[in-house]
Amino acid sequence: MDIKQLIAPERVICLSEISSKKRILEQLAKLLGTGAIGYDPAEIFNRLIERERLGSTGLGHGVALPHGRMGSEQKTIGAFIKLDRPIDFDSPDGQPADLLFALLVPEHHTDEHLQILASLAGMFSDPGFCNSIRQCGSDEELFRHLSTWTSASKAS
Secondary structure, three states: OOHHHOOOHHHEEEEOOOOOHHHHHHHHHHHHHOOOOOOOHHHHHHHHHHHHHHOOOEEEOOEEOOEEEEOOOOOOEEEEEEEEEEEOOOOOOOOOEEEEEEEEEEOOOHHHHHHHHHHHHHHHOOHHHHHHHHOOOOHHHHHHHHHHHHHHHHHO
């Protein structure tokens, strides 16, 4: 998986002023909307909320992978937010989340959806990687770091 195919610099940000799961999902929907031409961030937000109602997308260890499906979107897109202060995300381990990678996936891409989620879960299960992401101080540094992981993982 090449993360640069999912994210763009304008959809990777560091935030400090988010204090709830609803607000972070709204922010992620706005970011995803910048790459999903023809989709309203409110519609994306509704899809993210619908998925959360099925069960939390919090993985644990401070990581969450909110995702939703949209009808006719041609390709999967992602957005990433690193929070300065973690928020409760109903994760199985009870730890609040500060690393959130959101996906917007076409309705008919079920296999791709599962493969991407598995790759992301693998990436974020690496404590060293997560700790180094937590040290990033700017949006640009965060994007570069995510991109570096992708390049390194493709070589292995």
